[in-house]
Amino acid sequence: MNIMKSRPWNLPESCVTPESLVFGRRKALLLGAGALAAPGLAAAQEQGLPPAMRNTRYAPGRAITAEREVTTYNNFYEFGSHKTISPSAQRMPQRPWTIKVDGMVEAPREFGIEDLLRRMPLEERVYRLRCVEAWSMVVPWTGFPLAALLTEVRPLASARFVVLETAAMPAVMPGLRQSWYPWPYIEGCTIAEAANDLSFMVVGAYGKLLPPQNGGPIRFHQPWKYGFKAGKSLVRITLTDQRPISFWEKIQPQEYGFWANVNPEVPHPRWSQASERVLGSGERIPTQLFNGYGEFVADLYSGLQRERLWA
Amino acid sequence: MRLLGGFFVLLGVGLFVAFGADEALGAVLFRWNAALLNTTQAVVQRYLLPMLWDDVLLPILEAPAWLAPGALGVALSLLGWMRARG
Numbered sequence: 001m002n003i004m005k006s007r008p009w010n011l012p013e014s015c016v017t018p019e020s021l022v023f024g025r026r027k028a029l030l031l032g033a034g035a036l037a038a039p040g041l042a043a044a045q046e047q048g049l050p051p052a053m054r055n056t057r058y059a060p061g062r063a064i065t066a067e068r069e070v071t072t073y074n075n076f077y078e079f080g081s082h083k084t085i086s087p088s089a090q091r092m093p094q095r096p097w098t099i100k101v102d103g104m105v106e107a108p109r110e111f112g113i114e115d116l117l118r119r120m121p122l123e124e125r126v127y128r129l130r131c132v133e134a135w136s137m138v139v140p141w142t143g144f145p146l147a148a149l150l151t152e153v154r155p156l157a158s159a160r161f162v163v164l165e166t167a168a169m170p171a172v173m174p175g176l177r178q179s180w181y182p183w184p185y186i187e188g189c190t191i192a193e194a195a196n197d198l199s200f201m202v203v204g205a206y207g208k209l210l211p212p213q214n215g216g217p218i219r220f221h222q223p224w225k226y227g228f229k230a231g232k233s234l235v236r237i238t239l240t241d242q243r244p245i246s247f248w249e250k251i252q253p254q255e256y257g258f259w260a261n262v263n264p265e266v267p268h269p270r271w272s273q274a275s276e277r278v279l280g281s282g283e284r285i286p287t288q289l290f291n292g293y294g295e296f297v298a299d300l301y302s303g304l305q306r307e308r309l310w311a
Numbered sequence: 312m313r314l315l316g317g318f319f320v321l322l323g324v325g326l327f328v329a330f331g332a333d334e335a336l337g338a339v340l341f342r343w344n345a346a347l348l349n350t351t352q353a354v355v356q357r358y359l360l361p362m363l364w365d366d367v368l369l370p371i372l373e374a375p376a377w378l379a380p381g382a383l384g385v386a387l388s389l390l391g392w393m394r395a396r397g
Contacts, residue, residue, distance in 0.1 A: 080356060080361060080364075080365065081349070081352045081353045081356045081357070081364075082356035082357050082361045083357070084361070174365060177369060177373060178337060178348070178352075178369070178372070179335065179337070179338065179373075180335065180337045180338040180340075180341035180342075180348070181341070250345070251345050251346060251349055252345065252346045252349065255346075
């Protein structure tokens with residue numbers, strides 16, 4: 001006969017933390033905050049960026065650029081065409097923020113940014129970013145695949161393009177005073193490009209919420225294309241069967257096209273794209289076809305040789 | 312100088328007739344050459360001074376198209392007339 005003596009440190013099975021919570025840090029933190037029934041703590045948690053594991057599939061092969069460089073050298077034309085727009089961009093409110101996903105979808109929806117931070121499968125990806133101006137950087141973005149967001153709204157089979165629209169806030173964006181430009185900033189890609197796993201909706205950088213000068217609270221990034229294709233501070237994503245004409249395509253179609261895939265052999269009309277200046281170090285390195293992501297995306301363009309894929 | 316002033320006055324009158332009283336100079340230039348303003352802005356803000364664009368050039372571009380050449384023309388004509396009178 002076994003006599004079971006309970007030790008003081010013994011705990012009943014019902015007190016064991018579920019495996020899913022132990023191995024799901026992000027959810028565990030959120031649930032833990034809720035369990036404490038401390039509204040302030042829960043709010044603080046919601047205002048920050050939930051932890052996200054790094055996806056090592058897309059190793060950049062280069063050192064990560066210093067955060068200070070990335071957050072102080074920005075292209076964001078709504079705030080000016082110079083690189084030091086960050087003080088001005090800081091005035092753009094980041095909360096509340098919603099992004100509408102509509103057009104040719106079964107279930108159009110408007111998502112709050114906090115809702116996306118809670119629901120989407122956040123991960124960190126270290127991507128190279130190649131600007132059309134022949135400089136580059138390497139950034140640890142936090143976000144989720146665009147495909148995950150599109151799954152929520154169920155695109156119609158007839159949808160062929162995705163249009164991304166940036167916020168237009170005249171009160172805080174001095175660039176909008178130039179009323180002759182075709183605001184709001186529009187960019188787009190094909191449904192096939194949007195469905196590629198590399199197409200990333202970014203909500204954070206360097207483990208923090210994405211700062212406004214980098215396109216916070218939510219931006220897009222396709223690392224095999226030139227940076228101007230990545231819409232910042234997005235407020236709307238529309239699925240359509242019409243190829244969009246982007247902001248830059250309307251202004252300078254000879255220089256900035258719809259596809260804008262990185263190609264070192266196709267120069268910009270005013271400069272070479274053969275090499276790039278690495279932000280921070282100033283080193284010049286050779287530019288790679290598709291910015292080095294060819295193995296993941298080259299097949300998207302088979303059969304499109306007649307298109308102007310490289311600018 | 313009076314000749315130059317006369318030219319700008321005529322230019323202002325021409326712009327007024329062609330684009331009306333309200334059309335901004337920037338909009339007229341953008342319609343004429345969409346890339347011109349963007350390139351100019353980039354050069355001014357990146358290589359000269361960002362504030363020069365925002366605080367000096369942009370207000371001129373936002374003003375009615377006829378205003379800047381018209382005002383410049385009147386000013387030059389007046390200066391020329393004053394110099395001629397000794």
